[in-house]
Amino acid sequence: MRRADRLRPSDLAREHGLSAQAVRNYEDDGILPPAPRGDQGYRHYTPVHAQALRAFLALRPGFGHRGAAAILRAANAGDEDTVARLVDQGHAELLRDRATLDEVTAALAALDPAGDRPMSGAPTVGALAHQLGLHPATLRKWERAGILHAERDPATGYRRYPPAAVRDAHLARQLRRGGYPLARIARAVAAVREADGAGPLEEALSEWRSRLRRRSRAMLDGAAELAAYLRLRGL
Incomplete structure:
Protein backbone atom coordinates (compact mmCIF):
# COMPACT_ATOMS: atom_id res chain seq x y z
CA MET A 1 0.00 0.00 0.00
CA LEU A 94 -40.84 3.47 -2.51
CA LEU A 95 -43.18 2.78 -5.42
CA ARG A 96 -45.58 0.99 -3.07
CA ASP A 97 -45.45 3.96 -0.71
CA ARG A 98 -46.32 6.26 -3.60
CA ALA A 99 -49.24 4.02 -4.50
CA THR A 100 -50.40 4.07 -0.89
CA LEU A 101 -50.28 7.86 -0.85
CA ASP A 102 -52.30 7.98 -4.04
CA GLU A 103 -54.83 5.59 -2.48
CA VAL A 104 -55.11 7.78 0.62
CA THR A 105 -55.56 10.88 -1.51
CA ALA A 106 -58.25 9.19 -3.58
CA ALA A 107 -59.98 7.81 -0.49
CA LEU A 108 -60.07 11.22 1.14
CA ALA A 109 -61.38 12.86 -2.01
CA ALA A 110 -64.23 10.34 -2.09
CA LEU A 111 -65.24 10.78 1.54
CA ASP A 112 -68.90 11.51 2.20
CA PRO A 113 -70.21 12.99 5.41
CA ALA A 114 -71.50 10.24 7.66
CA GLY A 115 -75.20 9.75 7.39
CA ASP A 116 -77.60 7.95 9.65
CA ARG A 117 -77.97 4.26 8.92
CA PRO A 118 -79.65 1.51 10.88
CA MET A 119 -77.43 -0.24 13.42
CA SER A 120 -78.18 -3.51 11.64
CA GLY A 121 -76.16 -2.25 8.66
CA ALA A 122 -73.09 -1.39 10.72
CA PRO A 123 -70.35 -4.05 10.65
CA THR A 124 -69.13 -5.84 13.75
CA VAL A 125 -65.49 -5.67 14.80
CA GLY A 126 -64.81 -8.97 13.05
CA ALA A 127 -66.52 -7.92 9.83
CA LEU A 128 -64.73 -4.58 9.68
CA ALA A 129 -61.38 -6.18 10.48
CA HIS A 130 -61.92 -8.66 7.64
CA GLN A 131 -62.84 -5.82 5.29
CA LEU A 132 -59.60 -4.03 6.12
CA GLY A 133 -57.39 -7.13 6.23
CA LEU A 134 -56.56 -6.53 9.90
CA HIS A 135 -56.91 -8.43 13.16
CA PRO A 136 -59.87 -7.43 15.37
CA ALA A 137 -57.38 -6.66 18.15
CA THR A 138 -55.95 -3.90 15.96
CA LEU A 139 -59.33 -2.18 15.77
CA ARG A 140 -59.71 -2.42 19.54
CA LYS A 141 -56.26 -0.86 19.91
CA TRP A 142 -57.33 1.95 17.59
CA GLU A 143 -60.40 2.48 19.76
CA ARG A 144 -58.21 2.86 22.83
CA ALA A 145 -56.08 5.37 20.90
CA GLY A 146 -59.20 7.42 20.14
CA ILE A 147 -59.13 6.73 16.41
CA LEU A 148 -62.40 4.76 16.25
CA HIS A 149 -65.70 5.25 18.05
CA ALA A 150 -67.71 2.05 18.17
CA GLU A 151 -71.32 1.74 19.24
CA ARG A 152 -72.95 -1.18 20.99
CA ASP A 153 -75.79 -3.13 19.46
CA PRO A 154 -78.59 -2.80 22.03
CA ALA A 155 -79.81 -6.32 21.27
CA THR A 156 -76.49 -8.18 21.51
CA GLY A 157 -74.04 -5.77 23.15
CA TYR A 158 -71.57 -6.38 20.30
CA ARG A 159 -69.47 -3.57 18.90
CA ARG A 160 -70.91 -2.03 15.78
CA TYR A 161 -69.22 0.54 13.57
CA PRO A 162 -71.47 3.21 12.05
CA PRO A 163 -70.57 4.80 8.69
CA ALA A 164 -68.35 7.50 10.24
CA ALA A 165 -66.33 4.89 12.11
CA VAL A 166 -65.96 2.75 8.97
CA ARG A 167 -64.65 5.80 7.13
CA ASP A 168 -62.25 6.57 9.98
CA ALA A 169 -61.01 2.97 9.99
CA HIS A 170 -60.20 3.11 6.28
CA LEU A 171 -58.32 6.37 6.71
CA ALA A 172 -56.44 5.03 9.71
CA ARG A 173 -55.39 1.92 7.81
CA GLN A 174 -54.02 3.97 4.92
CA LEU A 175 -52.24 6.46 7.16
CA ARG A 176 -50.76 3.63 9.22
CA ARG A 177 -49.36 2.15 6.02
CA GLY A 178 -47.84 5.56 5.37
CA GLY A 179 -45.88 5.30 8.60
CA TYR A 180 -47.90 7.64 10.79
CA PRO A 181 -47.97 6.91 14.55
CA LEU A 182 -51.31 6.24 16.23
CA ALA A 183 -51.34 9.52 18.14
CA ARG A 184 -50.98 11.52 14.94
CA ILE A 185 -53.57 9.41 13.15
CA ALA A 186 -55.99 10.03 16.01
CA ARG A 187 -55.55 13.78 15.62
CA ALA A 188 -55.96 13.64 11.85
CA VAL A 189 -59.05 11.44 12.00
CA ALA A 190 -60.55 13.67 14.70
CA ALA A 191 -60.03 16.69 12.46
CA VAL A 192 -61.71 14.95 9.54
CA ARG A 193 -64.53 13.83 11.82
CA GLU A 194 -65.13 17.36 13.06
CA ALA A 195 -64.89 18.91 9.60
CA ASP A 196 -66.76 16.14 7.77
CA GLY A 197 -64.20 16.22 5.01
CA ALA A 198 -60.63 15.74 3.87
CA GLY A 199 -59.42 19.34 4.15
CA PRO A 200 -57.62 18.92 7.51
CA LEU A 201 -55.41 16.18 6.05
CA GLU A 202 -54.18 18.15 3.04
CA GLU A 203 -51.13 19.39 4.95
CA ALA A 204 -50.27 15.88 6.13
CA LEU A 205 -50.60 14.50 2.61
CA SER A 206 -48.41 17.28 1.23
CA GLU A 207 -45.77 16.54 3.87
CA TRP A 208 -45.96 12.83 3.07
CA ARG A 209 -45.50 13.52 -0.65
CA SER A 210 -42.53 15.79 0.07
CA ARG A 211 -40.99 13.05 2.20
CA LEU A 212 -41.28 10.59 -0.67
CA ARG A 213 -39.68 13.07 -3.06
CA ARG A 214 -36.76 13.56 -0.67
CA ARG A 215 -36.37 9.81 -0.32
Whole structure:
Protein backbone atom coordinates (compact mmCIF):
# COMPACT_ATOMS: atom_id res chain seq x y z
CA MET A 1 0.00 0.00 0.00
CA ARG A 2 1.37 3.42 -0.92
CA ARG A 3 1.88 5.79 2.00
CA ALA A 4 -0.31 8.36 0.20
CA ASP A 5 -3.17 5.85 0.24
CA ARG A 6 -2.94 5.20 3.97
CA LEU A 7 -5.79 6.89 5.81
CA ARG A 8 -6.49 6.90 9.52
CA PRO A 9 -10.00 6.47 10.95
CA SER A 10 -9.95 10.18 11.79
CA ASP A 11 -9.24 11.00 8.13
CA LEU A 12 -12.42 9.23 7.04
CA ALA A 13 -14.39 10.59 9.96
CA ARG A 14 -13.46 14.23 9.40
CA GLU A 15 -15.15 14.42 5.99
CA HIS A 16 -18.53 13.53 7.50
CA GLY A 17 -18.32 15.01 10.96
CA LEU A 18 -18.12 11.57 12.55
CA SER A 19 -15.96 10.21 15.33
CA ALA A 20 -13.06 7.90 14.57
CA GLN A 21 -14.78 5.27 16.72
CA ALA A 22 -17.86 5.44 14.50
CA VAL A 23 -15.69 4.63 11.48
CA ARG A 24 -14.16 1.66 13.31
CA ASN A 25 -17.64 0.51 14.29
CA TYR A 26 -18.76 0.63 10.67
CA GLU A 27 -15.86 -1.63 9.75
CA ASP A 28 -16.68 -4.02 12.58
CA ASP A 29 -20.30 -4.14 11.30
CA GLY A 30 -19.13 -5.07 7.80
CA ILE A 31 -20.22 -1.76 6.26
CA LEU A 32 -16.61 -0.99 5.41
CA PRO A 33 -14.37 -3.73 4.04
CA PRO A 34 -11.72 -5.07 6.42
CA ALA A 35 -8.76 -2.71 6.73
CA PRO A 36 -5.17 -3.96 6.73
CA ARG A 37 -3.25 -3.49 9.97
CA GLY A 38 0.16 -1.95 10.42
CA ASP A 39 2.99 -3.38 12.48
CA GLN A 40 1.54 -1.87 15.67
CA GLY A 41 -1.98 -3.06 14.92
CA TYR A 42 -3.31 0.28 13.70
CA ARG A 43 -5.90 0.18 10.90
CA HIS A 44 -4.80 1.55 7.56
CA TYR A 45 -7.74 2.71 5.47
CA THR A 46 -7.58 3.52 1.78
CA PRO A 47 -9.55 5.63 -0.74
CA VAL A 48 -11.67 2.49 -1.29
CA HIS A 49 -12.74 2.58 2.36
CA ALA A 50 -13.40 6.30 2.10
CA GLN A 51 -15.70 5.73 -0.85
CA ALA A 52 -17.46 2.87 0.94
CA LEU A 53 -18.25 5.25 3.78
CA ARG A 54 -19.50 7.91 1.35
CA ALA A 55 -21.73 5.34 -0.33
CA PHE A 56 -23.19 4.11 2.94
CA LEU A 57 -23.93 7.57 4.29
CA ALA A 58 -25.45 8.62 0.95
CA LEU A 59 -27.62 5.50 0.74
CA ARG A 60 -28.88 5.72 4.32
CA PRO A 61 -31.43 8.56 3.86
CA GLY A 62 -33.13 6.67 1.04
CA PHE A 63 -32.76 3.06 2.11
CA GLY A 64 -32.54 3.41 5.89
CA HIS A 65 -29.64 2.32 8.06
CA ARG A 66 -30.42 -1.39 7.81
CA GLY A 67 -30.98 -1.31 4.03
CA ALA A 68 -27.84 0.72 3.34
CA ALA A 69 -25.77 -1.55 5.57
CA ALA A 70 -27.06 -4.65 3.76
CA ILE A 71 -26.16 -3.14 0.39
CA LEU A 72 -22.61 -2.33 1.50
CA ARG A 73 -22.10 -5.77 3.05
CA ALA A 74 -23.15 -7.38 -0.23
CA ALA A 75 -20.83 -5.06 -2.18
CA ASN A 76 -17.96 -5.87 0.16
CA ALA A 77 -18.60 -9.57 -0.45
CA GLY A 78 -18.52 -8.99 -4.21
CA ASP A 79 -22.13 -10.14 -4.51
CA GLU A 80 -23.41 -7.97 -7.36
CA ASP A 81 -26.72 -9.81 -7.64
CA THR A 82 -27.60 -9.14 -4.01
CA VAL A 83 -26.58 -5.50 -4.35
CA ALA A 84 -28.89 -5.12 -7.35
CA ARG A 85 -31.72 -6.98 -5.61
CA LEU A 86 -31.51 -4.82 -2.48
CA VAL A 87 -31.44 -1.61 -4.51
CA ASP A 88 -34.39 -2.79 -6.60
CA GLN A 89 -36.23 -3.78 -3.44
CA GLY A 90 -35.79 -0.28 -2.02
CA HIS A 91 -37.19 1.29 -5.16
CA ALA A 92 -40.11 -1.15 -5.16
CA GLU A 93 -40.93 -0.19 -1.56
CA LEU A 94 -40.84 3.47 -2.51
CA LEU A 95 -43.18 2.78 -5.42
CA ARG A 96 -45.58 0.99 -3.07
CA ASP A 97 -45.45 3.96 -0.71
CA ARG A 98 -46.32 6.26 -3.60
CA ALA A 99 -49.24 4.02 -4.50
CA THR A 100 -50.40 4.07 -0.89
CA LEU A 101 -50.28 7.86 -0.85
CA ASP A 102 -52.30 7.98 -4.04
CA GLU A 103 -54.83 5.59 -2.48
CA VAL A 104 -55.11 7.78 0.62
CA THR A 105 -55.56 10.88 -1.51
CA ALA A 106 -58.25 9.19 -3.58
CA ALA A 107 -59.98 7.81 -0.49
CA LEU A 108 -60.07 11.22 1.14
CA ALA A 109 -61.38 12.86 -2.01
CA ALA A 110 -64.23 10.34 -2.09
CA LEU A 111 -65.24 10.78 1.54
CA ASP A 112 -68.90 11.51 2.20
CA PRO A 113 -70.21 12.99 5.41
CA ALA A 114 -71.50 10.24 7.66
CA GLY A 115 -75.20 9.75 7.39
CA ASP A 116 -77.60 7.95 9.65
CA ARG A 117 -77.97 4.26 8.92
CA PRO A 118 -79.65 1.51 10.88
CA MET A 119 -77.43 -0.24 13.42
CA SER A 120 -78.18 -3.51 11.64
CA GLY A 121 -76.16 -2.25 8.66
CA ALA A 122 -73.09 -1.39 10.72
CA PRO A 123 -70.35 -4.05 10.65
CA THR A 124 -69.13 -5.84 13.75
CA VAL A 125 -65.49 -5.67 14.80
CA GLY A 126 -64.81 -8.97 13.05
CA ALA A 127 -66.52 -7.92 9.83
CA LEU A 128 -64.73 -4.58 9.68
CA ALA A 129 -61.38 -6.18 10.48
CA HIS A 130 -61.92 -8.66 7.64
CA GLN A 131 -62.84 -5.82 5.29
CA LEU A 132 -59.60 -4.03 6.12
CA GLY A 133 -57.39 -7.13 6.23
CA LEU A 134 -56.56 -6.53 9.90
CA HIS A 135 -56.91 -8.43 13.16
CA PRO A 136 -59.87 -7.43 15.37
CA ALA A 137 -57.38 -6.66 18.15
CA THR A 138 -55.95 -3.90 15.96
CA LEU A 139 -59.33 -2.18 15.77
CA ARG A 140 -59.71 -2.42 19.54
CA LYS A 141 -56.26 -0.86 19.91
CA TRP A 142 -57.33 1.95 17.59
CA GLU A 143 -60.40 2.48 19.76
CA ARG A 144 -58.21 2.86 22.83
CA ALA A 145 -56.08 5.37 20.90
CA GLY A 146 -59.20 7.42 20.14
CA ILE A 147 -59.13 6.73 16.41
CA LEU A 148 -62.40 4.76 16.25
CA HIS A 149 -65.70 5.25 18.05
CA ALA A 150 -67.71 2.05 18.17
CA GLU A 151 -71.32 1.74 19.24
CA ARG A 152 -72.95 -1.18 20.99
CA ASP A 153 -75.79 -3.13 19.46
CA PRO A 154 -78.59 -2.80 22.03
CA ALA A 155 -79.81 -6.32 21.27
CA THR A 156 -76.49 -8.18 21.51
CA GLY A 157 -74.04 -5.77 23.15
CA TYR A 158 -71.57 -6.38 20.30
CA ARG A 159 -69.47 -3.57 18.90
CA ARG A 160 -70.91 -2.03 15.78
CA TYR A 161 -69.22 0.54 13.57
CA PRO A 162 -71.47 3.21 12.05
CA PRO A 163 -70.57 4.80 8.69
CA ALA A 164 -68.35 7.50 10.24
CA ALA A 165 -66.33 4.89 12.11
CA VAL A 166 -65.96 2.75 8.97
CA ARG A 167 -64.65 5.80 7.13
CA ASP A 168 -62.25 6.57 9.98
CA ALA A 169 -61.01 2.97 9.99
CA HIS A 170 -60.20 3.11 6.28
CA LEU A 171 -58.32 6.37 6.71
CA ALA A 172 -56.44 5.03 9.71
CA ARG A 173 -55.39 1.92 7.81
CA GLN A 174 -54.02 3.97 4.92
CA LEU A 175 -52.24 6.46 7.16
CA ARG A 176 -50.76 3.63 9.22
CA ARG A 177 -49.36 2.15 6.02
CA GLY A 178 -47.84 5.56 5.37
CA GLY A 179 -45.88 5.30 8.60
CA TYR A 180 -47.90 7.64 10.79
CA PRO A 181 -47.97 6.91 14.55
CA LEU A 182 -51.31 6.24 16.23
CA ALA A 183 -51.34 9.52 18.14
CA ARG A 184 -50.98 11.52 14.94
CA ILE A 185 -53.57 9.41 13.15
CA ALA A 186 -55.99 10.03 16.01
CA ARG A 187 -55.55 13.78 15.62
CA ALA A 188 -55.96 13.64 11.85
CA VAL A 189 -59.05 11.44 12.00
CA ALA A 190 -60.55 13.67 14.70
CA ALA A 191 -60.03 16.69 12.46
CA VAL A 192 -61.71 14.95 9.54
CA ARG A 193 -64.53 13.83 11.82
CA GLU A 194 -65.13 17.36 13.06
CA ALA A 195 -64.89 18.91 9.60
CA ASP A 196 -66.76 16.14 7.77
CA GLY A 197 -64.20 16.22 5.01
CA ALA A 198 -60.63 15.74 3.87
CA GLY A 199 -59.42 19.34 4.15
CA PRO A 200 -57.62 18.92 7.51
CA LEU A 201 -55.41 16.18 6.05
CA GLU A 202 -54.18 18.15 3.04
CA GLU A 203 -51.13 19.39 4.95
CA ALA A 204 -50.27 15.88 6.13
CA LEU A 205 -50.60 14.50 2.61
CA SER A 206 -48.41 17.28 1.23
CA GLU A 207 -45.77 16.54 3.87
CA TRP A 208 -45.96 12.83 3.07
CA ARG A 209 -45.50 13.52 -0.65
CA SER A 210 -42.53 15.79 0.07
CA ARG A 211 -40.99 13.05 2.20
CA LEU A 212 -41.28 10.59 -0.67
CA ARG A 213 -39.68 13.07 -3.06
CA ARG A 214 -36.76 13.56 -0.67
CA ARG A 215 -36.37 9.81 -0.32
CA SER A 216 -36.42 9.35 -4.09
CA ARG A 217 -33.73 11.99 -4.55
CA ALA A 218 -31.68 10.45 -1.75
CA MET A 219 -31.84 7.10 -3.52
CA LEU A 220 -30.47 8.71 -6.68
CA ASP A 221 -27.66 10.42 -4.78
CA GLY A 222 -26.87 7.19 -2.96
CA ALA A 223 -26.84 5.21 -6.20
CA ALA A 224 -24.21 7.56 -7.64
CA GLU A 225 -21.89 7.05 -4.68
CA LEU A 226 -22.54 3.30 -4.71
CA ALA A 227 -21.70 3.08 -8.42
CA ALA A 228 -18.41 4.88 -7.74
CA TYR A 229 -17.63 2.41 -4.96
CA LEU A 230 -18.46 -0.60 -7.10
CA ARG A 231 -16.11 0.68 -9.80
CA LEU A 232 -13.30 1.03 -7.25
CA ARG A 233 -13.99 -2.53 -6.16
CA GLY A 234 -13.83 -3.70 -9.77
CA LEU A 235 -17.46 -4.84 -9.78
